[in-house]
Amino acid sequence: MEPGAVAGVNRRLLLFVATGLVMALFVAVVQIPSYSEDSQRAAGAMTVFNRTSAALEKPASGLTEDEIARHDVGDPLFERSHVPLATHPGAGLGPLFNANSCVACHVRNGRGSAVPGMSLVRVALQEAGGSKPVPNWGWQIQDQAIFGHEPEATVALRWEEEPQVAGEPSLRRVHVDLIGPDGQFVEEPEMNRSLRTPPPLIGLGLLEAIPEQRILDGADADDQDGDGISGRPVWLDRGDGRRELGRFGWKAGTATVQEQTVEAYLNDMGLTTPAGPHTSQTMAGQPADIPWEEVKAVTFYNQSLGAPATRWSVQDPVVAKGQSLFRNLECATCHTPSHGTSTDPSLVVAAIRDQTIWPYTDLLVHDMGPGLDDGVAEQGLTSSAEWRTAPLWGLGLAQRVNGKAGYLHDGRARTVDEAIRWHGGEAGRSKERYLALAPNDRQSLLTWLQGL
Ligand code: HEC
Ligand code: HEC
Numbered sequence: 001m002e003p004g005a006v007a008g009v010n011r012r013l014l015l016f017v018a019t020g021l022v023m024a025l026f027v028a029v030v031q032i033p034s035y036s037e038d039s040q041r042a043a044g045a046m047t048v049f050n051r052t053s054a055a056l057e058k059p060a061s062g063l064t065e066d067e068i069a070r071h072d073v074g075d076p077l078f079e080r081s082h083v084p085l086a087t088h089p090g091a092g093l094g095p096l097f098n099a100n101s102c103v104a105c106h107v108r109n110g111r112g113s114a115v116p117g118m119s120l121v122r123v124a125l126q127e128a129g130g131s132k133p134v135p136n137w138g139w140q141i142q143d144q145a146i147f148g149h150e151p152e153a154t155v156a157l158r159w160e161e162e163p164q165v166a167g168e169p170s171l172r173r174v175h176v177d178l179i180g181p182d183g184q185f186v187e188e189p190e191m192n193r194s195l196r197t198p199p200p201l202i203g204l205g206l207l208e209a210i211p212e213q214r215i216l217d218g219a220d221a222d223d224q225d226g227d228g229i230s231g232r233p234v235w236l237d238r239g240d241g242r243r244e245l246g247r248f249g250w251k252a253g254t255a256t257v258q259e260q261t262v263e264a265y266l267n268d269m270g271l272t273t274p275a276g277p278h279t280s281q282t283m284a285g286q287p288a289d290i291p292w293e294e295v296k297a298v299t300f301y302n303q304s305l306g307a308p309a310t311r312w313s314v315q316d317p318v319v320a321k322g323q324s325l326f327r328n329l330e331c332a333t334c335h336t337p338s339h340g341t342s343t344d345p346s347l348v349v350a351a352i353r354d355q356t357i358w359p360y361t362d363l364l365v366h367d368m369g370p371g372l373d374d375g376v377a378e379q380g381l382t383s384s385a386e387w388r389t390a391p392l393w394g395l396g397l398a399q400r401v402n403g404k405a406g407y408l409h410d411g412r413a414r415t416v417d418e419a420i421r422w423h424g425g426e427a428g429r430s431k432e433r434y435l436a437l438a439p440n441d442r443q444s445l446l447t448w449l450q451g452l
Contacts, residue, residue, distance in 0.1 A: 039337070039338070039358050040314060041309060042203070042309060042357065042358040042393045042394075042452070043060065043357055043358075044206070044341070044356055045062035045355055046060035046063075046203065046206060046349075046352065046355070047308070048061055048306040048308050048309065049309045050308065051309070051311060051400075053400050054108065055397055056200060056202060056305070057109050058306070059071045059072075060205075060304055060305055060306030060351065063304060067304060067349055067350070070297070070304070071300065071301055071304045073297050073300075073301075074298050074302075077294055077301070078101075079101060081101045082101065082269055083100070084146040092289055093270060093271065095148075095149040096144070096151060096270050097142060097269045097270040098117075098269070099117060099144070099268060099269065100269060102264065105198040106198045106200075106201055109401075110200045110394075110398065110402045111402060111411075112405070112411075113402060114197050114406050114410060116143060116155040116156070116157065118198070119197045120141075120195075120268065121140070121141040121143070121178070121193055121194070121195055122141075122193070122196060123137060123139065123191055123376065124191070124376040124378055125190050125191055130380055130383070131375070131376060131380065131384065134191055139376075140378075142270070151181070153178040153180050154178070155177070156177040156179060157195070158175040160173050169417070171422065172412060172414070174195055174411075174412055176194075192374060194376035194384075194410070195409075195410035196250055197406065197410060197411040199250065199390070200398065201305055202305065202308075202393055203306060203357065203391075203393060204257050205302070205304060206307070206352055206359070207248075207361075208303065209352045209353070210357075211342050214340070215362065216245075218364060219233050219362075227330070229330070229333050229426045229427070230367070231334065231389075231426075232364055233246075234246035234365055236254070236381070246381065247388075250390075251365060251378075251381065252365055252382070252388040253379060257303050261302065265289075265290055271289040271290050272287075272288045272289045272290070273288050273290045274292045303349060304348075304349050307393045308397055312451045322445055328433075330430040334361075334362055334389040334427065335362070335391075336359075336389075338356055338359075340357075341354060358393060359392070359393050360452070361390065361391040361392070363388065365382050365386040365388050366426045366427065367385045367386055367426050368423060368427060369425030369428060371424045372409075372422060372425075393452055395450070396452050408422060417442075417446060421434075421435070
């Protein structure tokens with residue numbers, strides 16, 4: 001070989017090595033630091049390594065023998081079909097209700113379908129500056145009744161395709177029709193209706209254990225940093241100046257898994273519990289349909305569910321790509337990738353304590369713009385356009401667990417892509433950036449999301 005050729009080979013080799021070094025440095029410095037922990041273990045010690053249609057029904061990993069035994073006590077109670085009590089008129093299921101078991105709506109612990117009987121309809125009358133409850137009906141329609149009673153109304157859903165945007169698959173919107181006991185459509189133009197599908201029951205005990213201060217640190221109610229994204233905590237007034245931070249439900253309207261359970265018994269099944277309408281308030285001496293032990297057992301069952309491991313290990317190139325797009329598009333500003341849980345030794349499940357978890361939510365509510373504003377601001381806690389940032393863990397299993405599941409609070413989005421294209425308001429800029437992505441980048445982001 002000529003000496004010049006050797007120099008040429010060396011130069012090319014040097015260039016090759018240098019490029020490699022620069023790329024490695026880029027990956028190390030720019031990509032990895034904020035995601036260096038093992039994001040595959042979405043629920044820390046409670047991560048369930050199962051991505052089949054049964055994934056969400058498995059008890060969390062890391063439970064002690066005692067905790068597994070308690071979980072197994074709650075499981076059949078969560079699935080139990082309630083009936084009216086013939087011996088005590090007015091006791092047991094109903095008289096008005098939406099479904100007769102928890103699992104009827106929370107299919108295999110996953111999200112429910114957007115169909116009557118598996119979802120709820122919240123209603124409100126529009127008034128200046130907000131909503132008020134509908135006389136006789138309150139905030140929720142009870143569309144089932146036991147024998148001898150009339151449901152408040154029957155629900156029928158009409159799906160309507162939105163005008164198509166060039167180059168994008170069309171979006172659809174739902175209209176809720178209510179048919180009164182007289183068989184006539186309820187024509188009440190002032191009454192807004194909001195369909196709510198059951199969210200998946202994933203990692204609830206862990207979400208409950210994110211320190212309050214951590215959530216408040218993420219809030220920026222007046223958008224002081226000027227990024228167009230504010231994020232507001234929902235405070236639930238408990239009287240005597242006490243307040244609790246809302247975390248659960250599509251609007252963060254309940255503070256704890258126990259409160260959500262008590263409300264589900266009362267509002268969705270017409271079953272009373274020894275608890276008052278709010279969390280810790282117990283009503284001593286009151287006859288109740290559901291004994292306190294059962295409330296505790298079903299609550300514990302929910303708290304001891306984990307979250308599925310992601311499909312990707314951190315070494316997968318798709319993870320670096322997906323996560324950097326997720327951050328660059330500002331999705332991560334609301335869908336906060338990870339949190340640390342409380343170190344409180346008295347937590348209900350030992351494995352909940354001191355974990356790094358990857359739920360992809362800030363547990364704050366955001367104004368999502370007119371597209372997602374359905375005119376119902378129940379309880380006056382949130383505006384009708386405000387929604388809690390939906391946790392994204394388990395997203396890729398949604399339709400494996402329930403083939404008829406949709407996305408967003410009313411299940412209107414048939415695909416994850418549709419869910420993103422409904423984002424507006426504070427998420428408007430993020431959505432625009434998504435729309436502007438090159439097709440293969442968009443696909444990378446969607447592929448990564450399907451692995452959650
Ligand atoms: C009629 C259907 C239905 C029944 C029955 C039902 N749920 Fe739900 N559940 C829902 C809907 C809809 C939501 C969301 C409500 C909202 O945000 O407006 C929800 C929310 C929840 C949440 C909050 C999840 C989260 O991510 O924030 C929990 C926990 C829950 N339900 C547990 C239960 C338990 C336990 C039972 C039985 C005691 C039950 N549900 C019965 C429909 C139902
Ligand atoms: C301003 C805060 C915000 C930003 C930014 C944001 N989201 Fe969301 N996201 C939400 C809220 C709030 C919901 C729930 C809306 C609803 O149910 O109506 C949601 C829902 C979703 C859902 C549906 C989840 C479910 O359980 O059905 C997906 C998927 C999603 N977001 C992905 C993204 C992606 C990808 C981006 C970036 C392109 C993004 N989001 C940016 C706040 C945000």
